[in-house]
Amino acid sequence: MATAFAPTKLTATLPLHGSQENRLVLPIRLAPHSSFLGSTRSLTAHSSRRLNHAHATRRSPPVVGVQEVVKEKKSINSLLITKEEGLVLYEDMILGRSFEDMCAQMYYRGKMFGFVHLYNGQEAVSTGFIKLLTKSDSVVSTYRDHVHALSKGVSARAVMSELFGKVTGCCRGQGGSMHMFSKEHNMLGGFAFIGEGIPVATGAAFSSKYRRDVLKQDCEDVTVAFFGDGTCNNGQFYECLNMAALWKLPIIFVVENNLWAIGMSHLRATSDPEIWKKGPAFGMPGVHVDGMDVLKVREVAKEAVARARRGEGPTLVECETYRFRGHSLADPDELRDAAEKAKYAARDPIAALKKYLIENNLAKEAELKSIEKKIDELVEEAVEFADASPQPGRSQLLENVFADPKGFGIGPDGRYRCEDPKFTEGTAQV
Amino acid sequence: MSSIIHGPGAATALSTFNPVDSKKLTNLSVRSQRYIVAGSDASKKKSFGSSLTVRHSQKLIPNAAAVATKKEADTSASTGHELLLFEALQEGLEEEMDRDANVCVMGEDVGHYGGSYKVTKGLADKFGDLRVLDTPICENAFTGMAIGAAMTGLRPVIEGMNMGFLLLAFNQISNNCGMLHYTSGGQFTIPVVIRGPGGVGRQLGAEHSQRLESYFQSIPGIQMVACSTPYNAKGLMKAAIRSENPVILFEHVLLYNLKEKIPDEDYICNLEEAEMVRPGEHITILTYSRMRYHVMQAAKTLVNKGYDPEVIDIRSLKPFDLHTIGNSVKKTHRVLIVEECMRTGGIGASLTAAINENFHDYLDAPVMCLSSQDVPTPYAGTLEEWTVVQPAQIVTAVEQLCQ
Numbered sequence: 001m002a003t004a005f006a007p008t009k010l011t012a013t014l015p016l017h018g019s020q021e022n023r024l025v026l027p028i029r030l031a032p033h034s035s036f037l038g039s040t041r042s043l044t045a046h047s048s049r050r051l052n053h054a055h056a057t058r059r060s061p062p063v064v065g066v067q068e069v070v071k072e073k074k075s076i077n078s079l080l081i082t083k084e085e086g087l088v089l090y091e092d093m094i095l096g097r098s099f100e101d102m103c104a105q106m107y108y109r110g111k112m113f114g115f116v117h118l119y120n121g122q123e124a125v126s127t128g129f130i131k132l133l134t135k136s137d138s139v140v141s142t143y144r145d146h147v148h149a150l151s152k153g154v155s156a157r158a159v160m161s162e163l164f165g166k167v168t169g170c171c172r173g174q175g176g177s178m179h180m181f182s183k184e185h186n187m188l189g190g191f192a193f194i195g196e197g198i199p200v201a202t203g204a205a206f207s208s209k210y211r212r213d214v215l216k217q218d219c220e221d222v223t224v225a226f227f228g229d230g231t232c233n234n235g236q237f238y239e240c241l242n243m244a245a246l247w248k249l250p251i252i253f254v255v256e257n258n259l260w261a262i263g264m265s266h267l268r269a270t271s272d273p274e275i276w277k278k279g280p281a282f283g284m285p286g287v288h289v290d291g292m293d294v295l296k297v298r299e300v301a302k303e304a305v306a307r308a309r310r311g312e313g314p315t316l317v318e319c320e321t322y323r324f325r326g327h328s329l330a331d332p333d334e335l336r337d338a339a340e341k342a343k344y345a346a347r348d349p350i351a352a353l354k355k356y357l358i359e360n361n362l363a364k365e366a367e368l369k370s371i372e373k374k375i376d377e378l379v380e381e382a383v384e385f386a387d388a389s390p391q392p393g394r395s396q397l398l399e400n401v402f403a404d405p406k407g408f409g410i411g412p413d414g415r416y417r418c419e420d421p422k423f424t425e426g427t428a429q430v
Numbered sequence: 431m432s433s434i435i436h437g438p439g440a441a442t443a444l445s446t447f448n449p450v451d452s453k454k455l456t457n458l459s460v461r462s463q464r465y466i467v468a469g470s471d472a473s474k475k476k477s478f479g480s481s482l483t484v485r486h487s488q489k490l491i492p493n494a495a496a497v498a499t500k501k502e503a504d505t506s507a508s509t510g511h512e513l514l515l516f517e518a519l520q521e522g523l524e525e526e527m528d529r530d531a532n533v534c535v536m537g538e539d540v541g542h543y544g545g546s547y548k549v550t551k552g553l554a555d556k557f558g559d560l561r562v563l564d565t566p567i568c569e570n571a572f573t574g575m576a577i578g579a580a581m582t583g584l585r586p587v588i589e590g591m592n593m594g595f596l597l598l599a600f601n602q603i604s605n606n607c608g609m610l611h612y613t614s615g616g617q618f619t620i621p622v623v624i625r626g627p628g629g630v631g632r633q634l635g636a637e638h639s640q641r642l643e644s645y646f647q648s649i650p651g652i653q654m655v656a657c658s659t660p661y662n663a664k665g666l667m668k669a670a671i672r673s674e675n676p677v678i679l680f681e682h683v684l685l686y687n688l689k690e691k692i693p694d695e696d697y698i699c700n701l702e703e704a705e706m707v708r709p710g711e712h713i714t715i716l717t718y719s720r721m722r723y724h725v726m727q728a729a730k731t732l733v734n735k736g737y738d739p740e741v742i743d744i745r746s747l748k749p750f751d752l753h754t755i756g757n758s759v760k761k762t763h764r765v766l767i768v769e770e771c772m773r774t775g776g777i778g779a780s781l782t783a784a785i786n787e788n789f790h791d792y793l794d795a796p797v798m799c800l801s802s803q804d805v806p807t808p809y810a811g812t813l814e815e816w817t818v819v820q821p822a823q824i825v826t827a828v829e830q831l832c833q
Contacts, residue, residue: 171615203578239571409749
């Protein structure tokens with residue numbers, strides 16, 4: 001019996017978990033990479049015309065990218081991943097899940113406060129994309145950013161400490177749950193307002209292009225921007241789709257469509273709920289993928305990332321996914337239908353991957369259990385570390401407001417305020 | 431011919447003042463005056479007794495002193511070159527782009543069009559379309575894009591075609607520009623410069639005649655400066671680009687064609703310092719941007735009436751240079767603030783509070799603040815004139831305060 005993840009299933013119209021078909025509009029053979037537009041009056045009009053023409057004539061978009069890749073793989077080896085890759089993916093998803101579960105516990109025990117948004121159920125998207133990236137690629141997220149940070153390489157200790165508001169947190173306790181940043185791992189945040197991270201991601205992609213085309217450096221870094229279905233009705237989203245496609249920026253826009261924006265159903269908020277369709281309107285491929293299936297996400301991600309690295313520009317990927325918990329730990333989650341929740345719970349991405357690994361003899365139950373145990377210990381250790389870490393002192397209050405603290409100005413005595421000894425104590429008048 | 435001030439408190443009377451030829455006076459900030467007086471040993475840079483300031487100001491102070499001493503030696507020297515304010519901005523920008531390949535420009539019509547006020551004219555031809563980026567009309571997104579680029583190593587200069595358009599970018603300026611360095615625990619810096627023409631012009635209508643200094647002043651993490659002469663325009667532009675902090679540089683639509691002779695050598699103007707325009711004894715007049723010229727015009731009248739106003743262009747709108755301002759208050763005991771900002775919650779309002787807080791004991795009269803009316807700038811010429819502060823009002827205010 002073919003398993004849920006078997007390649008044939010990807011091409012079949014029979015749904016995997018229950019309902020979704022894969023519709024992929026991925027014209028991967030676009031016009032050859034053109035010079036930066038605007039520098040020539042005779043633009044790359046042919047490429048965009050070809051693109052428009054191609055989209056206009058398609059009725060039901062042909063399934064291109066993923067299936068072609070999959071068919072190739074089928075002849076060599078019928079599995080989409082190796083054992084090593086499978087274990088990496090599994091461990092990452094288990095880390096995400098365990099960490100978030102621990103967050104919930106800690107929150108209710110009064111160790112962290114404020115708005116905490118958990119990622120349970122959406123692990124396939126984070127793992128599927130981020131495990132393909134290098135350290136110098138960038139990730140931009142929203143307030144639901146713990147797992148993106150963890151997948152990108154930020155240590156569980158640093159994230160947990162940040163949530164506890166301790167100095168050892170990745171942002172010294174100054175950011176909190178919604179502002180996970182890491183310069184080392186190129187995690188560019190963590191943004192509380194939806195949509196405001198997308199331009200930042202576009203800027204990071206612009207930097208890559210600038211480095212390559214102006215500074216003539218070898219730069220293939222891509223940026224992945226994660227955001228939700230609610231954000232897709234926001235102006236910044238469209239403004240960035242336009243600029244990214246216009247300048248062929250190396251960025252992937254990943255929509256984590258979990259159907260709900262707090263209590264607002266996606267269907268009640270959006271005139272055309274099929275978000276992937278909005279990509280071609282701006283001149284980039286729009287792809288819809290089952291976000292509860294890490295292998296499918298990974299296949300789409302591979303192509304999108306490769307496109308970006310080749311300089312062919314952005315891709316819009318809509319991942320249909322679901323959050324098992326409420327919007328945040330403060331959300332009573334009363335509006336969502338129990339049947340809907342049950343349906344998606346049955347499609348738990350971790351359980352699905354586990355099944356795939358075992359049924360395809362990529363891993364044994366015992367190996368997976370030992371990974372789970374290892375992660376449990378890691379997360380417990382992170383909590384202990386966070387608990388034991390000190391809280392920020394008064395002296396930290398005024399640091400980091402300015403990169404150059406001369407920005408606090410010159411005081412009446414002629415000295416810069418930041419030279420006032422009280423400044424380092426955090427009690428200076430500024 | 432305007433004279434050169436030699437020492438603090440040496441109030442040389444201004445016989446004539448040509449508003450365009452402001453350089454001779456503005457060159458000498460209070461600090462550089464100190465160096466001239468301490469004079470014989472200009473190398474003893476005891477600025478604030480700390481390594482921090484000396485480290486940064488080392489570039490500045492020697493230049494200011496050097497220029498000043500040069501002037502002392504040869505007042506008829508014709509070193510330097512004459513240009514208009516918008517050309518000074520362009521020169522500063524171009525020099526910084528030559529100096530650092532990470533400096534780039536983003537904005538509407540900055541490239542092929544050369545900028546709505548020609549500040550970026552010719553730069554796209556020289557540096558290419560990616561370094562001088564013509565953006566689509568999406569202020570919030572391209573400001574955010576510049577911030578993302580700044581976080582990843584570039585140094586963008588964002589142009590708001592009119593500063594008023596930056597209202598659309600408020601989300602990015604407030605949340606990301608101002609706060610991101612802090613919320614990331616100091617990991618990411620945002621060395622952007624946000625600049626553009628603002629202020630009340632000639633019948634441009636309400637939305638193109640906004641004074642947004644007050645809207646941005648509360649955002650923690652940003653610095654704001656306003657230029658008013660070709661000399662400080664170039665100097666502030668360069669300093670802002672070199673600064674690691676996000677800086678908003680306010681230019682004024684009516685000042686772009688001011689002409690002045692500026693030095694040939696490299697110089698920058700300290701972002702946190704105010705500029706002594708005209709030392710005096712009777713009253714301190716604090717102003718910035720275009721109102722500086724209304725104040726100097728009023729000063730002519732006042733001098734004829736026997737008053738001796740001290741005029742300071744505060745230049746740094748956030749933070750205030752309380753040292754220069756304080757020294758002046760301690761000398762004259764009377765303060766008049768003249769600004770184009772709105773009355774409510776404006777720069778003047780903050781400055782009044784700061785002066786009252788810090789120098790209350792030195793005041794002989796309440797701080798008076800002349801601001802624009804709290805009205806949307808009308809289109810009709812007469813109404814527009816009454817919206818902003820005019821020289822006659824300044825004269826009346828000084829007379830009132832000095833009774």
